[in-house]
Amino acid sequence: MLKEGLAGVVTAQSRISLVDGEKGQLVYRGYWAEDIAQHKSFEEVMYLLWYQRFPQPVELDTFIQSMKNARVLSETEESILHSLPTNMDMMSVIRTMLSTRGTTDYQWPSTIEEGIQLTALVPTIICYRYRLLNGMGPIMPRKDLDHVSNYLYMLHGTEPRKAHVKALTGYLILTMEHGMNASTFAARVISSTQSDLVSAVAGAIGAMKGPLHGGAPSGVIDLLEEIGSIEKAEPYIRKKLENGELLMGFGHRVYKTMDPRARALRAITSNLTQDDPWFALANQVEQLAIELLDEYKPGRRLYTNVEFYAAAILKALQIPTDLFTPTFTMSRIVGWIANVYEQNENNRIIRPSSEYVGKMPDPK
Structure with a gap:
């Protein structure tokens, strides 16, 4: 039976998240998402989605340090950001910049280290490009700030208020993962071909860019x-x-x-x-x-x-409207990557069928 848009079709079994629309429930790895959004950090929930458990203190410290080390753009990447067309939208900028990481260093199956590199870089790309286009000097990331605080600092150039960091952290945690949505499905399809993580994330960004999926509020x-x-x-x-x-x-x-x-x-x-x-x-x-x-x-x-x-x-938080979907993306990339890791575990190429309804040639 034809299911347009694959509506209601189960394409995978997943341990990452549950979205129950009738009951109004969102679960991350066995935890209520609304509870952990109020009490956990961005990095802790990121670790949960990727490792299937919350980190021990020493593990979290190491994980956070890896994120901080991966925030910095290379000279080549800075040069590329300066050379991109001024009329290129921010989602396309993120997609293009992450695509430049698609060297032979990234192979299937994807690694945690690769996920850290891509996730950590997105806020830096957004802030650097935004300030560049608006006649402001780019601000370098700070290693004494966490992922969310550093994003607000690089965007505005001032120490963010704790109330604002808490609010944005909650929002970003709650948008990290949301079942088999269009961009997540795109990432899993690409990964199922044994393509690399950069390609899977770039494809997901392309889906997120569409106004029917990542439209700004x-x-x-x-x-x-x-x-x-x-x-x-x-x-x-x-x-x-x-x-x-x-x-x-x-x-x-x-x-x-x-x-x-x-x-x-x-x-x-x-x-x-x-x-x-x-x-x-x-x-x-x-x-x-x-x-x-x-x-x-x-x-x-x-x-x-x-x-x-x-x-x-x-x-x-004075985040410009044209950065709403990119800010959403710096969160959802965590869920995309979690789904890529899960797809890698027991991979089978995703290849749905279609029904031909066109004209047939004359019989031979």
Whole structure:
């Protein structure tokens, strides 16, 4: 039976993550993702997804140091970044720069060291290129900062606030992995041919670049900016719903109850409302919007999705909208690589069939 887009077709058994849309559950390696997002670091969850367990303290120290050592661009890579067309979008820049790593040093099956090299480099590429295009001098990475803090430091040039680091860490952990989505499937297909990790990641970036997959939550920012203050929220939302307009940041194709990633980010940002008024506005608008959606669209089960809080966090951190999907990518690359490792363990080339519906020649 034809399943367009492979909808509902199981293509692999995986121990990496569970996405249960009906129950609103997201599991990473036997742990609730929303719990570890509030209590673990980016590097700890990265280690969990790759090694199938959390690290011991000495293992984590070694892992973090390896990440820090891999952050620096080579002179050749810096030269390439300067030479790329100015109208090349950031996703294409990341794809191109990582492709330059595709030497004979990267072979199938992929190694942890290769994964560290690619993952650590993505924030540096983003920040270097962004500052270059905006007439600012690139900022070199700092070895005394963790992965998330260093990203914010290289982007803005100032020491990031702890509240902002915590919020972004939670967001990045919750977007590391999400089942057999389009980009993850692309990575596994490429790896199944026994191609190298660079090729698999480059293909995944190509899929993530498409607006139907990695589209930025800029519509949510527009919503919050137009509301402006909680006093204006109710009449604004009622007007939108009465006009039959979509309420950006609510409803999800997979989750039929509240997106567990949004639930976790709400918990994180609700503790930070004293530190940033933007988080306070987002929390209040969300609660009101859910009440009004239930009033205007009873039974539709429209809840907050991860894009709502992603927008609130990225806006509060002053991350430009054209860096939303690249920032998402610096997280999801961890999940892609975890899936490549799993594909390598018991590999069989992924080769689905198609049904020919074209014209047949005359019989011989």
